[in-house]
Amino acid sequence: MSHHIHINPDYNYRVEFRRINNPSLEFNSGQMTIVLPKGAKPDDVIQKYKSWIEQVHSSIQCALEVAKKMNLENRAQPQFRQLVWQLAEKYSVELGVNFYKIYFKKMDKKWASCGTDGNLTFNTLMKRLPENLIEYVVFHEITHRKEMNHGKYFWRIVSNKYPAHKRMEMNLFVYWLLVKGGASQD
Ligand SMILES: [Zn+2]
Known part of the structure; x- marks a missing residue:
């Protein structure tokens, strides 16, 4: 089962429920997945981890601020x-x-x-x-x-x-936002 949540400015990430104890973030080829512990009702699980999800939102906002200062290459x-x-x-x-x-x-x-x-x-x-x-x-x-x-x-x-592949995946996510205009510099 997978949910889609819309966040600012214009980015969708996936939410997956798995048999785990603690929520985690996964980055893969520019996509982000929030992994939450499996529960009887997905909406209740999301409610339970609301503050954690909000922290994720604010760290993405920070990442976007960092992205604004990053340079894109002009390779032919x-x-x-x-x-x-x-x-x-x-x-x-x-x-x-x-x-x-x-x-x-x-x-x-x-x-x-x-x-x-x-x-x-x-x-x-x-x-x-x-x-x-x-x-x-x-x-x-x-x-x-x-x-x-x-x-x-x-x-x-x-x-x-x-x-440090996790950091590489995170960087790819930030660059994805940057290239796709999520952290538009102009
Ligand atoms: Zn892959």
């Missing part, structure tokens, strides 16, 4: 595509996996995706990201060639290379 599209190809080839050798095609598309919901067919798709908006985040996104997608699900095994591979 061919240069960006070449960088992604180089990284994908490098990381596929590193992880001992292959991939087939790379597609570049403007996407509304995420930075990138990896299909079960072995094709990778990267959002053309990624060209505005700093290089370390482009590297992270490419590594994340190549890791999906080893493990499709965001399970323990997946995060073990990612955290081997990126011990």
Whole structure:
């Protein structure tokens, strides 16, 4: 069961209920999910964690303020595509996996995706990201060639290379808001 909550200025995040004891936040490819403990009535659970959710809202407002001070890169599209190809080839050798095609598309919901067919798709908006985040996104997608699900095994591979992957995902979320105009600088 999943709920959608609308927050300021214009961002929707998912709420999921799981058998856990404490609420948590998950960031993934620019999307945010609030994970709440499972209860008989989802609305009661949301009510119970209302103040926690409000804290999340205010930290997002802070993140948006930080985002206003962050700079977006002005990379040319061919240069960006070449960088992604180089990284994908490098990381596929590193992880001992292959991939087939790379597609570049403007996407509304995420930075990138990896299909079960072995094709990778990267959002053309990624060209505005700093290089370390482009590297992270490419590594994340190549890791999906080893493990499709965001399970323990997946995060073990990612955290081997990126011990601070949670911060990277959070940064991607902030950049998502920035690129999509949520923290418009003009
Ligand atoms: Zn993923």
